[in-house]
Amino acid sequence: xxxxxxxxxxxxxxxxxxxxxxxxxxxxxxxxxxxxxxxxxxxxxxxxxxxxxxxxxxxxxxxxxxxxxxxxxxxxxxxxxxxxxxxxxxxxxxxxxxxxxxxxxxxxxxxxxxxxxxxxxxxxxxxxxxxxxxxxxxxxxxxxxxxxxxxxxxxxxxxxxxxxxxxxxxxxxxxxxxxxxxxxxxxxxxxxxxxxxxxxxxxxxxxxxxxxxxxxxxxxxxxxxxxxxxxxxxxxxxxxxxxxxxxxxxxxxxxxxxxxxxxxxxxxxxxxxxxxxxxxxxxxxxxxxxxxxxxxxxxxxxxxxxxxxxxxxxxxxxxxxxxxxxxxxxxxxxxxxxxxxxxxxxxx
Amino acid sequence: xxxxxxxxxxxxxxxxxxxxxxxxxxxxxxxxxxxxxxxxxxxxxxxxxxxxxxxxxxxxxxxxxxxxxxxxxxxxxxxxxxxxxxxxxxxxxxxxxxxxxxxxxxxxxxxxxxxxxxxxxxxxxxxxxxxxxxxxxxxxxxxxxxxxxxxxxxxxxxxxxxxxxxxxxx
Numbered sequence: 001x002x003x004x005x006x007x008x009x010x011x012x013x014x015x016x017x018x019x020x021x022x023x024x025x026x027x028x029x030x031x032x033x034x035x036x037x038x039x040x041x042x043x044x045x046x047x048x049x050x051x052x053x054x055x056x057x058x059x060x061x062x063x064x065x066x067x068x069x070x071x072x073x074x075x076x077x078x079x080x081x082x083x084x085x086x087x088x089x090x091x092x093x094x095x096x097x098x099x100x101x102x103x104x105x106x107x108x109x110x111x112x113x114x115x116x117x118x119x120x121x122x123x124x125x126x127x128x129x130x131x132x133x134x135x136x137x138x139x140x141x142x143x144x145x146x147x148x149x150x151x152x153x154x155x156x157x158x159x160x161x162x163x164x165x166x167x168x169x170x171x172x173x174x175x176x177x178x179x180x181x182x183x184x185x186x187x188x189x190x191x192x193x194x195x196x197x198x199x200x201x202x203x204x205x206x207x208x209x210x211x212x213x214x215x216x217x218x219x220x221x222x223x224x225x226x227x228x229x230x231x232x233x234x235x236x237x238x239x240x241x242x243x244x245x246x247x248x249x250x251x252x253x254x255x256x257x258x259x260x261x262x263x264x265x266x267x268x269x270x271x272x273x274x275x276x277x278x279x280x281x282x283x284x285x286x287x288x289x290x291x292x293x294x295x296x297x298x299x300x301x302x303x304x305x306x307x308x309x310x311x312x313x314x315x316x317x318x319x320x321x322x323x324x325x326x327x328x329x330x331x332x333x334x335x336x337x338x339x340x341x342x343x344x345x346x347x348x
Numbered sequence: 349x350x351x352x353x354x355x356x357x358x359x360x361x362x363x364x365x366x367x368x369x370x371x372x373x374x375x376x377x378x379x380x381x382x383x384x385x386x387x388x389x390x391x392x393x394x395x396x397x398x399x400x401x402x403x404x405x406x407x408x409x410x411x412x413x414x415x416x417x418x419x420x421x422x423x424x425x426x427x428x429x430x431x432x433x434x435x436x437x438x439x440x441x442x443x444x445x446x447x448x449x450x451x452x453x454x455x456x457x458x459x460x461x462x463x464x465x466x467x468x469x470x471x472x473x474x475x476x477x478x479x480x481x482x483x484x485x486x487x488x489x490x491x492x493x494x495x496x497x498x499x500x501x502x503x504x505x506x507x508x509x510x511x512x513x514x515x516x517x518x
Contacts, residue, residue: 003349078375078379117398118398118471118473118474119398119399119402119474122399122402122403122406123402125406126402126405126406126409126410129405129406129409129410129411129414130405130409130410132410132414133379133382133414133417136414136417136418136421137375137417139421140375140417140420140421148421151421152418152421152422155414155417155418156418159411159414159415162410162411177475179474
């Protein structure tokens with residue numbers, strides 16, 4: 001395989017995955033509006049297309065066509081840069097996520113993962129930690145008290161919960177002995193759902209910590225203090241309008257999808273079927289790979305469903321409760337989980 | 349390929365460093381520092397040190413620089429005044445830099461036993477790295493951790509002291 005071929009194939013994979021990710025971001029928004037609607041005993045969007053299915057396209061067109069206001073007192077370079085950082089970091093993480101069984105396409109290219117690297121899990125953590133700048137700079141450069149308060153809250157929250165999030169993943173890494181996401185999935189593939197890290201791996205404590213920290217990391221309810229609309233009007237994106245606001249919005253939903261993908265890979269067995277080897281692979285290689293993608297998408301979808309469900313049912317935390325929960329409960333619990341997992345692995 | 353990437357990111361790193369010094373606004377300087385650290389991470393990656401590269405991004409670009417930006421935002425530090433600087437600095441600045449650079453270069457080039465490293469080296473496994481860190485160099489590693497722990501305790505103690513005085517004065 002020459003460098004040119006590698007480059008062209010990678011470009012193709014990046015283009016396809018980005019388009020699919022952006023479409024799923026748009027439809028996650030619709031999913032949320034529909035589900036929250038049902039939880040609150042109303043229909044949600046239902047006018048545009050059958051069952052409101054074309055609503056995301058219309059919303060997108062609206063964001064494009066709206067007037068792009070830039071307030072006079074903002075610090076322009078950073079004000080323009082911030083949404084790009086936020087969306088860029090949200091979209092980059094998908095590059096290391098394997099979303100189907102290992103599959104060798106033409107020229108030895110792995111079709112279902114953009115790049116298979118040894119430190120995939122760490123790359124995701126690194127990109128997430130850089131994504132904080134998008135929010136921090138947006139609030140600061142907007143030159144508005146609501147934005148600044150929102151972004152200060154958000155930065156503090158992200159830094160605090162990143163620790164618990166990172167520590168909760170150590171147990172999984174200890175069990176797999178690798179940072180490579182494919183190896184982590186293959187280690188839990190053998191006996192279907194009985195060998196998933198959440199059940200057979202006894203990592204349900206880690207899964208609980210990851211779930212809580214992930215809600216906080218993506219600024220979602222019940223930890224959506226950075227954009228608590230009743231106190232801060234909109235938090236860090238108060239001064240943004242039109243497509244720049246839409247970029248923050250897309251970044252939030254892309255982050256939700258990323259977090260769902262990581263949870264699927266680390267705790268729920270990734271693309272492997274819950275039946276494990278009990279079910280014989282049906283059909284040819286094409287059907288098998290389609291099935292692997294189907295299982296992956298179903299698991300991520302379940303995670304997104306949980307996100308929306310929690311948003312529809314739980315009230316927002318207070319700020320001191322949020323910090324206490326993160327530092328005094330989740331952090332020590334994560335450390336205990338690491339100690340417990342290490343002892344268990346050493347005993348075996 | 350490695351050479352092209354090296355030249356590109358080394359240039360990026362230097363440009364970021366120079367921009368860091370030239371900018372008069374603290375937040376621009378902080379952002380240039382992030383550029384420097386990220387390009388350094390790419391250079392580490394070219395040398396085959398993947399764990400070091402990603403640790404550089406997570407710890408320096410992701411955590412420490414967020415604190416810098418946080419402080420700049422909290423204090424709302426404004427634009428710095430541009431002064432002409434002291435005359436002594438202008439006269440001996442450049443010669444001093446050249447002399448120091450020459451000194452460092454001589455010492456480093458004369459030292460024997462420094463490992464040779466080149467671009468396009470095979471990637472060092474994280475497992476090998478942790479074996480060195482946690483088995484061969486366990487004592488220095490633990491001593492460093494204790495040192496950091498003491499620093500954290502000191503910071504907490506200082507914060508508590510300030511708090512106690514304030515409540516006492518109330």
